[in-house]
Amino acid sequence: MEGTAIGPYEGATVRLDPSGHAVVATGACCQGQGHETSFAQIAADALGIPLEWITVVGGDTAAIPFGVGTFASRSAVNAGSSIHEASGRVKDKIVAAAAALLEASPGDIEVSEGTVSVRGAPGSATPLATVIRAAVPTFAKPGVSDLDFEATVYHHQPTVTYTSAVHVAVVDVDTGTGSVALRRYLVAHDCGKVINPVIVEGQIHGGVAQGVGGGLLEEMVYDEQAQLLTGTFMDYLVPTAMELPDIETVHLEYPSPRNPLGVKGVGEGGAISPPAAIANAVEDALAPFGARVTRTPLGPSVVLGLLGKS
């Protein structure tokens, strides 16, 4: 159980250009976890335009002046909710312009894949760009609506959302050498609504890899003069693909009631549990020896020590 997505807020500005394409700006910068994709999905769904029409801008104060940042598994919840709400407001403006242009009730306007139409009247289908152009004033007449297809929303998140997961490690312990090999690693987790399954899997895989490092390899070692002995990646060992089994995941989607998307944080969860899961698996494997694991990383020298051999 992890309190994820700490507030207090994140913001988003969503703005259409004359072709109907959108720029989504947020203070939460991408660090490689696929914001450009996940945020574009949120905006595309809420605006009714194709995914590829959306450009996501992160961390540019010229595009949005206020922001907090990406950490604490918070961006999908805080920035994602802002993008969802701002996109909804821009869509309301599209609907208002389209209702005026197509002479229909706003309640009957549909926007889908960049095309605007009146419900039940397929012949009314009009490109979004045409609707926006109709809002542009000319010398002959004003536009059909305000020439304003932009909205900014700062989502307020008073506390956190609660994410949960169970990690299962299956290990082989070589009692002759103390080597620990991961045979299987399984994660069942609930991050609420999954925006993009591949990105969520990637978050979990990367997190588990980091956690496996903490469980088996990574350690800051100092000598008696406080000199760091693990100052290069030759000595500070991070796991490679060779040390990791295929990570098996089960997604349980219980939407959060605390934000409009129903999402919960997922960025850190993968990294939290592996040291405990691996330590418990090693302790279980060594139950016949009465070994008690109280620290990680469980390098071979440490494991043989647990067996009283080193």
Place this chain on the structure above:
Amino acid sequence: MKPAPFEYAAPRTLDEAVGALASGGDAKVLAGGQSLVPMLALRLARPTLLVDINRLPGLDGIREASGMLEIGALVRQRALERWAASRSPLFADVLQHVAHPPIRNRGTVVGNVVHADPASELPALLLCLEGVVVARGPRGERMIPADRFYRAPLTTALGPDELATAVRFTLPPAGAGWGFAEVSRRHGDFALVGAVAVVTRGGDGTLDRVRLAFFGAAGTPVRGTAGEQALAGQAPTAARIGEAARAAAAALSPDGDIHATATYRRHVAATLAERTLTAALGRCGAAR
């Protein structure tokens, strides 16, 4: 970090290369660069001259003749691995534990042998197979047996003006069995400790010839002489192999470091010696 300044020479002949090494100063040979270049970057090595031997002719051959395998100074580890795939499961197994394929594509067999990292696999294999290093210097060529080649960590009998032009392994005789095992923190890392064994059996089933070598267990690769002697001429039983392995390991004086204690290395050396000897015995009569 970046390397300290150095001069660079790229000779075209062996004589030029040896001349460059003998020209004074602190010269280092650059072949694959997989150990030297990181050491330069960390400034653990600060040579004044690098002699790049990659343009020298005739050093890229793998030759097998009369029970010997000669490997030239420019043969990449990957080339030997490819040779071994159809010729020697022992060499194939050992080479798969040397770093990773991208490193083996550039790193040379001879470079690995003469770099003399005590935790490296190939020096221990050379020792186990009673190989020699072929050295060329201003006074001509000489053969240095493996058991006199390694003196201390990263220190060999090679003179500062000598170039190792080849290494020669004595291939295990027909019917010999082999075993190889190591413990490393991650795949491709230098071993915490490792062992390699080659044994042959006589017609009466007793052990005829036993060769055991350790790496990562001392300042140099070392032969497990006590274990070899305990088994030679004996009928192999599990108990005898275990005793021999423990005797061989007891003679070791490993160092401790942040990855493993000295006690760990000695203890696991015995475990791995027992496993490699047992595996070697099981493979007697199979392909080498």
